[in-house]
Amino acid sequence: MNFNIYDFSFYSLSFFSVIGAIGAVLSRRIFYALASLLLTLISIAGIFILFDSEFLFLIQILIYIGGILTLIIFAAIFLNLYNVYNDEKKSFGYWFGFLIAAIFSSFMIYLIYNESKFFNIETERVGNLISSKKINEIGKELIERYIALFHLFAIFLLAAVIASASLARKEKN
Amino acid sequence: MATINLIFFSIPLSAIVGFILTFIVPKKIKRIYFIEIFFSLITLLSSLYLLILVLSKNFSSIHFSIDIFKLNSNFDLIFNYQANKTEIYLIFLTALISFLVRLYSIEYLKNEERLKNYFVVLSLFVLSMYGIILSKNLFSLYIFWELVGFCSYYLIGFWRHKEAAANAAKKAFIVNRIGDIGFFLSILIFASTYKTLDLGNISNAIGKEIYPFSQKEFLFIALLLASLGAFAKSAQMPFYVWLPDAMEGPTPISALIHAATMVAAGVILISKLFAISTAEFLLIVAYIGTITALAASFIALSQNDIKKILAYSTISQLGYMFAALGFGAYSLALGHLIAHAFFKAGLFLSAGYIIHLFEGEQNIKKIFIDKKKEKILFFSFSIFSLSLCGFPFFSSFLTKDSILNFSLIFSIENNNYFFSASLFLASLLTSFYTFKLFFQIFFNKKEHNFLNHARHISSDNKTLYLAPIAIFAVLSLFYIFSSTPFDVNRSFVLNDITSELKLLAIHDFYYRHIDNTKGDFLNALDLNSLEFNQKYIRYHLLTTLLSLLMFSIGIVFAAILYIKNILNPEKIKKKLFFIYKLSEKKLYFDELYDIIFVDLTIYLSRFAAFIDKNIIDETIEFVSYSTKIIALLAKYLDKYLIDGTLHLIAFIFEFLGLLIRKIQTGKVQTYIALSVLIMIIIYIFITN
Amino acid sequence: MTSISLQHFLILSFILFSLGTYAVIVRKNILVALIGIELILNAANLNFFAFSKFKNYQFGELAIIFVIIIAAAEAAVALAIFINLYRNFASINPDKANTMKE
Numbered sequence: 001m002n003f004n005i006y007d008f009s010f011y012s013l014s015f016f017s018v019i020g021a022i023g024a025v026l027s028r029r030i031f032y033a034l035a036s037l038l039l040t041l042i043s044i045a046g047i048f049i050l051f052d053s054e055f056l057f058l059i060q061i062l063i064y065i066g067g068i069l070t071l072i073i074f075a076a077i078f079l080n081l082y083n084v085y086n087d088e089k090k091s092f093g094y095w096f097g098f099l100i101a102a103i104f105s106s107f108m109i110y111l112i113y114n115e116s117k118f119f120n121i122e123t124e125r126v127g128n129l130i131s132s133k134k135i136n137e138i139g140k141e142l143i144e145r146y147i148a149l150f151h152l153f154a155i156f157l158l159a160a161v162i163a164s165a166s167l168a169r170k171e172k173n
Numbered sequence: 174m175a176t177i178n179l180i181f182f183s184i185p186l187s188a189i190v191g192f193i194l195t196f197i198v199p200k201k202i203k204r205i206y207f208i209e210i211f212f213s214l215i216t217l218l219s220s221l222y223l224l225i226l227v228l229s230k231n232f233s234s235i236h237f238s239i240d241i242f243k244l245n246s247n248f249d250l251i252f253n254y255q256a257n258k259t260e261i262y263l264i265f266l267t268a269l270i271s272f273l274v275r276l277y278s279i280e281y282l283k284n285e286e287r288l289k290n291y292f293v294v295l296s297l298f299v300l301s302m303y304g305i306i307l308s309k310n311l312f313s314l315y316i317f318w319e320l321v322g323f324c325s326y327y328l329i330g331f332w333r334h335k336e337a338a339a340n341a342a343k344k345a346f347i348v349n350r351i352g353d354i355g356f357f358l359s360i361l362i363f364a365s366t367y368k369t370l371d372l373g374n375i376s377n378a379i380g381k382e383i384y385p386f387s388q389k390e391f392l393f394i395a396l397l398l399a400s401l402g403a404f405a406k407s408a409q410m411p412f413y414v415w416l417p418d419a420m421e422g423p424t425p426i427s428a429l430i431h432a433a434t435m436v437a438a439g440v441i442l443i444s445k446l447f448a449i450s451t452a453e454f455l456l457i458v459a460y461i462g463t464i465t466a467l468a469a470s471f472i473a474l475s476q477n478d479i480k481k482i483l484a485y486s487t488i489s490q491l492g493y494m495f496a497a498l499g500f501g502a503y504s505l506a507l508g509h510l511i512a513h514a515f516f517k518a519g520l521f522l523s524a525g526y527i528i529h530l531f532e533g534e535q536n537i538k539k540i541f542i543d544k545k546k547e548k549i550l551f552f553s554f555s556i557f558s559l560s561l562c563g564f565p566f567f568s569s570f571l572t573k574d575s576i577l578n579f580s581l582i583f584s585i586e587n588n589n590y591f592f593s594a595s596l597f598l599a600s601l602l603t604s605f606y607t608f609k610l611f612f613q614i615f616f617n618k619k620e621h622n623f624l625n626h627a628r629h630i631s632s633d634n635k636t637l638y639l640a641p642i643a644i645f646a647v648l649s650l651f652y653i654f655s656s657t658p659f660d661v662n663r664s665f666v667l668n669d670i671t672s673e674l675k676l677l678a679i680h681d682f683y684y685r686h687i688d689n690t691k692g693d694f695l696n697a698l699d700l701n702s703l704e705f706n707q708k709y710i711r712y713h714l715l716t717t718l719l720s721l722l723m724f725s726i727g728i729v730f731a732a733i734l735y736i737k738n739i740l741n742p743e744k745i746k747k748k749l750f751f752i753y754k755l756s757e758k759k760l761y762f763d764e765l766y767d768i769i770f771v772d773l774t775i776y777l778s779r780f781a782a783f784i785d786k787n788i789i790d791e792t793i794e795f796v797s798y799s800t801k802i803i804a805l806l807a808k809y810l811d812k813y814l815i816d817g818t819l820h821l822i823a824f825i826f827e828f829l830g831l832l833i834r835k836i837q838t839g840k841v842q843t844y845i846a847l848s849v850l851i852m853i854i855i856y857i858f859i860t861n
Numbered sequence: 862m863t864s865i866s867l868q869h870f871l872i873l874s875f876i877l878f879s880l881g882t883y884a885v886i887v888r889k890n891i892l893v894a895l896i897g898i899e900l901i902l903n904a905a906n907l908n909f910f911a912f913s914k915f916k917n918y919q920f921g922e923l924a925i926i927f928v929i930i931i932a933a934a935e936a937a938v939a940l941a942i943f944i945n946l947y948r949n950f951a952s953i954n955p956d957k958a959n960t961m962k963e
Contacts, residue, residue: 021877025881025883063933064903105879108875141923
């Protein structure tokens, strides 16, 4: 069989993302979780660039890893969670959630492989991929067509900054 | 024509007016006497006039009717009254006897406190008797029938303070009532079938073969039911038990009611129904009559009370009359009725006189009357006794002899000698007890009795006692019946009555059933046939000889036993002890009725009391106990079940609340989990 | 070119999504919950991306941008809240903040 770099890359990247996700959600130490999350995010970014969308790759790395993840690490350091080891009991909710997850996932997989009935999506094996937009095209799209959303999000970000700043402020008692 | 009507109507009118006046007039003895005698004299004279008309063949029948109502064409109630020659004879009989009895009662009940009531009820009785005789409508007959029964009840129990009299009155009324039920049922059957109760119309309908419920058997049943009433009123078997006890009443009443008139009402009823009778029915009548004649004379053998002997002899002679009707000898029955009325009334009045002489003593073993001192009584009594036995020259010879002849022919025709044998035997017994009575009173001087002398009634008005007796004695001779003492065919009375038969439109049931192939019932006698007349003449001599033989045997025996003590009756009594006991105890009928009706009722009532006390009261107690238990159960139900249900519901809600409260854990992750779950569910439902 | 199909992407995003949901609901550490949220959002991003690639969904790429923007804002605010939470309940266990119970 032919060695397809696309397939290999995709499978390995997705594998890593899943590994990372598992590590993120199952770790007992917060910093280990965060590190795994880092791996996941990088893998997803890799998937983006594999499919020809450099802008999304950049956005992912810059904002997700550089912004959000850093922020969370900062918060962890701030809350002094270095050696906190979460000893969580496996309560009733745990197994209940497990059951729900099992049902849901089986349903989803069933759906995905029977999507011709539900979604009317034909299985596309031969990818005739649509090329992604370049950065300038995206910028043009934003300004020309989604200017309202653009502005809205700008205000939204401002609001978020102000809110978080005011929320996290120490009370003056 | 108008005068006849006037005279005829004066009879019922004066009876009614006499009754009403006696009822409303304030009591004063002379006034009552006057009213009574006056009005009964009017009826007597009127009926005498009519009788003379009849005897002189100048009489035509009188009809009148009273319309009660008419129910469109369905049913009409018209009271028809009819006076043919037969009725004129009977009315005369009643008028004469009632008049003489009233005269007698004036003397007999001289010191009675309630005399007014006596006369009121007596006149009501006579009025009702006229009604019975004249009625052609069954319902009107029934009304007067009941009235007669009521008057008899009152008069029997006239002396209320005597417990025996009160009981006898009750017994008479109850037994009569039982018969009346039968009579009423037959009235119902006739009314429903023929839509009319007029006897003439009914006999016309029967002539057209319209039977009740379309079956001839029902006519027989209807007739039988009616005859139950007749049997009860005329004291036949098995209803005779009231008549001997009815002797507790005053003797004039016994003379009037229980010898001459009321007990004759039964015979009158059957004679009215004769036109529509069937052969089976008349056979039953014949049987009952014959059995009664024999049984009553048998019982009379052992009696020692004057009035009881006379009562049983009445029953026996009535049996002869019914037997005569049963054989088809309609006129003989009525003729015997008339003859019997006179001499029996005379006998009773004599008995009353005798009792009066001995201050109430009624036992013939203790009575002796010197015949020289009471000549009229002696002669009259002997006439009555000979007439009772059917001795030639006397009135009842004609009729009784003919009845015996008929019975002989009937028995020979049908090869059933029961009838003739019983009737001949009965005549033997009749002569025996009659002369026992006669000899005991007049010939058997008692040695050690304390009433061996009769009081000499100088202060009493003897004529009022003796005149009626004498008159009756005269009437007991043959003259009233026919010009020759021996030939019944020449009897004007009987001929008159016989001729009426054709007027009654007799239907040929009777004659139709002369059919040898039908083996169920006996052959009827065809009175009109030539062969019957030949048989009659052929057997007549035999009958007369036989009856004389019976008579002589009876009188000889009585003489032997009772005149000169040739044979001691006590020894014979001991030898024939069982027979004597059977006779003395009136064939044990009273005891039988006592067991059947009285004891049964007492037993049933005791049984009912037992049930009531033990079962019903126990049931009530049980019910109350179970009510208590139910109340307790209800209490527990209420406490545990109902309150418990409330508690349970409250608990369930509390529990559910607790459960649901758990949802609100206050933990964010719980809320998130729930919302995810619900979203998944919605998602599944949407995609499905 | 490639045999990767839409379904591959969808499965991957589903896995990531479910893992993220797990983290949010089950883990008793609010920071791990935050991580879970991020995973969810990433899974959504992948989904958008897949559909924009395979189905010519033009808005898909822009959607990714917007999601990332919102994720950033939301992470900042969330952390501010978490700090407050830590200050009030002295624990990073969200179960401790159950004063809204009943």
